[in-house]
Amino acid sequence: MVIPVHDKNPVRRVPVVTYALIAVCAVVFLAGPISGFLPLYGSGRGLLCEQNAYLARWGVIPDELWHGPLPAALIPAPAGCPAPHDYGKVPVLSVLTALFVHGSWLHLLGNMLFLYVFGDNIENRMGRVRYLLFYVVAGYLATYGYALVHAHSAQSLVGASGAISGALGSYLYLYPRARVTSLFPFLFFLPLRLPAWAVLSFWFVLQWLAAQASPSGPAVAYAAHIVGFAFGFLCTWVYFRRKPGRAGPEPARPEPSAPGAGPFFDGPSKRPRE
Structure with a gap:
């Protein structure tokens, strides 16, 4: 496991789309039953049932992408909970809604940290509209890639990690030499x-190994991470090689360190340059 917390790669303008995606994901999570923040969803067993129904309604069920909406009786539910209602769900649209739904606080915070560290530079390089389109397409391809591997799964899949993995692949191509400060739990969280290239390659290898170790369908959608990452890298490579006047990777722009900065954290590099 690797946890990036900072990159030395300043941006030239405010990453509006990246911040908006983070804000929307946070609001959706707080407003839903998963957060446990609102008392209207109840508590105990009632809350657990509400959470299951919420994920079934707004998340992706791989089987539904290939075979259409499942009967409510076939959707897994905790013991004692009624089957989720038939909401007239459109499976292809559930891929989009699932990008903004998360299954826990840790799931949300982890995804948003990766998006914050890497997404702003991709947005600045691609432009806001292209970046948003890229993000959504990466999310769709990652989800369908996972559904292809687990075609008969009835478990709900939620989270932005497939789309964010696309941003990681793009970052690897565009900024392979940018310095990224990361925490490694197996090194006692030493920064x-x-x-x-080292951080993201290590992350990708971990996803690949984890996917091989859990072929029956893990709790974490490693296959979606792999597909999203591969798409992000290849899409960026094709776009920047074929676009006239656009070079491929550019070196990270150095930023002066603040006086007295430590050996790992060299002062804020995420402040937009006006």
Whole structure:
């Protein structure tokens, strides 16, 4: 496991789309039953049933992408909970809604941290509209890639990690030498500042190994991460190689360190340059 917390790669303008995506995901999570923030969803067994129905309604069920909406009786539910209602769900649209739904606080915070660290630079390089389109397409391809591997799964799939993985792949192509400060739990959370190619390659290998170790369908959608990452890298490579006047990777722009900055954190690099 690797946890990026900071990259030394300043942006030229405010990453409006990245911040908006983070805000929407946070609001959706707080307003839903998963957060446990609102008392209207009840507590105990009632809350658990509400959470299951919520994920079934707004999340992706891989089987539904290929075979259409499942009968409510076939959707898994905790013991003692009624089957989720038939909401007239459109499976292809559930891929989009699932990008903004998360299954726990840790799930939300982890995804938003990755999006914050890597998404702003991709937005600045691609432009806001292209970046948003890229994000959504990466999310769709990642989800369908997972559904292809687990075609008969009736478990709900939620989260933005497939789309964010696309941003990671794009970052690897565009900024392989940018310095990324990351925490490694197996090193007792020691912060290390490494080039992006090392951090992201290590992350990708971990996803690949985890996917091989859980072929029956893991709790974490590793296959979606792999597909999203591969799409992000290849899409960015094709776009920036074929677009006239656009070079491929550019080196990270250095930013002066603040006086007295430590060896790992060299002062804020996420402040937009006006």
